[in-house]
Amino acid sequence: MPALAIEVRGVRRVYSSKKAPIVALDGIDLEVPTGEFFGLLGPNGAGKTTLIKILTTLLSPSSGTASVFGFDVEKDTKKIRRIMNMVAGGEQSGYGILSVREQLWMFTQFYGLAGAEGWRRVDELIEAVGLAEQRLQRVSTLSTGQRQKMNLARGLLNDPWILFLDEPTLGLDVAAARSLRELIVEWRAAVPGRTILLTTHYMAEADELCERIAIVDHGRILAIGSPDELKRRVQRESIFRIELDRLEGGAQALGRLPGVVSATAAAGNEADTDRQSVVMNLVLEDDGALGRVVGDLADRGSHILGLRKSEPTLEDVFVELVGRGFDEAGTDEPGPSAEAIA
Amino acid sequence: MAATMDLVGRAGAGPREAAAWSRRQVLMTNLRSIRGRAYPRVIGLVREPSWVLFEILLPFLGTSAFVFVYRALDAPPQYVGFVVLGGALTAFWLNVIWMMANQLYWEKSQGNLELYFAAPMHFMAILFGMAVGGMVMSSTRAATVLLIAGTVYGVAFSVDQWALLLGVFVLTLGALYGLGMVLASLFLVWGREAWHMGQMLTEPVYFVSGLNFPVARLGFVGALSVAVIPLATGLDAMRQLAFSDAAFPIGTPPPVVEVAILGAMTVISILGARWMLATMERRARRDGRLSVRWQ
């Protein structure tokens, strides 16, 4: 089995527009090992979908090279199409006049499954994604969540070695999104070597699913690593939230202890007059300073009611890398308004 | 759940081995794709029976209007047959324009096009599938129109060369749907203008194809139509063969020559469609238009 499922070298993609050319991808380099669950995380317009379109052979790069399991996306399109599939969020494809079962069977034919084998595969997948009750229902009558489950089943019909998921939980409610994520995780785990490339702008989703993540913005990869590695990049100090029954000397007393960078009352604590406790945010130089704080509090007669270490989120990582939050970053993915610059 | 996912798993072969298909696998995939794409069209006939009224009975009444024009003029009975045959072939032409030529544009709007391109079959298989499904629909309509008209209006066919007539019919379908495949690629590039092109290809083409009269009456325009429009060629050849006892205006080639023209049209249009599709896909991938709706 090849070591790399995806290899991207210096890929640029430029769309022309009436005002000025739009650079959707600006020299991307990426390697995804076979079997990995890899995520592309970034706001709308970051270039995630453009990269997926290039890898799924739907779009040519303006420059650079990309390959899937060693097959070049420009020269070996047919071979790539035999072993990959893709599922996009909010997908409305298919024919409304067909039932779920028929719709999926039609797609099995495009992947060369024999008629009876196609029906068998369809029935298995319908069962697997939990659409058994809707199997004979017309596609046009499915709910958004059901439709997306059907799309996932479609994406698995040819048992792909690599599955491209472009915002697969877009528009789904919490339960439907969770169910879809579980299906994806189980599918990948069932056979070694199955690889997934997920694009999402839901950070919790990327954090939960992906072994490694690339944070993308304005067509560039800003950082790559496991969620923990990425978070560690912004975690230079230890942050704790501590709840006490009382605190003599106030926050200043704690702030003067060695190893304590700062000690402040948690937001809202002062205003809450009914509360019979004190909640503090402690920023320590490292975890080792916590022992001294606990000892000092015991000397002061304070009882610790609760203690929690605050972890940085991927959003913190994004803010650190980009200098702004996700909400401020969103623009639509650039698309071709006229002719592209090849 | 996990057990099911295991079932569809494929332990052993790696991705590179799985991508190496034999010629037989490629062929079978393309044949199955034709079947797959034809399926919704054929099943659609059963699902929505309203088409029997709107695609068979009402068009039959529309065709009948021209029958009564000839009756009002006390025209020879063969002319009624000309109209009926024209009405039957119109079914195929309309199907080619609206359900072949315009179809890829629709597929793009519905988000199907990128899934087709991302699948491993040759795109021609999709077009063939659309054509097969369309032919089933249109043949049903054409046969019904011929049957009802033959019964109601007493059209008397006079056929000397059945084999040639069948050959002309098959080649006409080949040339018509081949043209539909070429137009499908063109219309995809033209986007919304495709709709207007479809309009352009109805009444004006009916006229120059001699829908209800022998096309030879149009002189040079008629001869040109026979040379380039499969509807005109097929209609003229089938009229000559189905009403061999009718006196025809001189000016169009004999059926055998028209068979050769239809054969050439079929080959050229299918090869043309293949080339157009490859060009269109290359351009679309370069410009990023495979998945952009409404353009």
Add this chain to the structure above:
Amino acid sequence: MTAMAGPAATGIDGARFDPSRTEGRGLADTLRSFKVAVLLGWKLEANWTDPFLFFIYSVAKPLSSALILVVMLEVIGGPAGKAFRPFVIVGSALWAFVLNGVAGLAWSVLEDRERYRVLKYVYVSPADFLTVLVGRGVARIGVGLAGVVITLMVGVIALGVPFDIGRVDWPMLVAVSALGLASIIGLGLLMAGVCIQTRQESWSYPEAFAGALFLVTGAVFPLVVLPAPVQIVGLLTPLTWWIAGTRQALFPGGPGSVGGPGSAFASTFGHPDPSAGEIVLALLVTGTVVTLAAVAVFRLSDRRAKRTGLYDRTTGS
């Protein structure tokens, strides 16, 4: 609502909830919706800046239809063919109104639902859906007008249709045009109601319906050549009277399409041809009945579409 941010915070000038807006303004709202729908339909369809589109809709289609019939007459030859020529040219020219009004209106449903996917948004807007559709239909008829005029002009100038503007019966022309075009809109609504229920491929349905009407309305041949029961169906169709009235108004004294010796009209009413008054009255009655029936069918279709969720659905095969 008390916690709602003010204009400065929202960036929307005066974005405060006004309960009176839910009441609507009755006729004023309807007229405004109608006007907007007409303008929208006109902008969508009447792209006169594109000479190619102008050529297709205003010249190529209606003229080709007329020429098919003209050649059919020429093929047969003889004096009957010559006498028939103005008859078929006028009938096929007027048919451009029917195709645009009936098919165009129904197509706007399919186009908005399947192509632009905005039908649901139009439906939930405060504008009355039926009013919007009627507005779109009126715009389509406006587009058809150019085709009718050009085909008639070609007929008069190049194909020997005898026309004397001084002999035109203007009051009758205005009366039958108003009533006839209203009936066409009614039939368009009927087909729109059908197309709400059917799948994407029903593009051909409205044209097939119009084609079937072609048989019974005396557009291109006198009704008398049809079997008597079919003639009766024609007499119950407003388009028959509209075409007969328009012919009589534009070409007084020319051959009529409704009556004639041995016709169903003659045997029913005791005289061979209808008078101008009878034509207008028949058009008024049949037009009213058909329009009311069309609105009823449309409302039924609308109710079913809401029940089964057809407005927010794309089909296709």
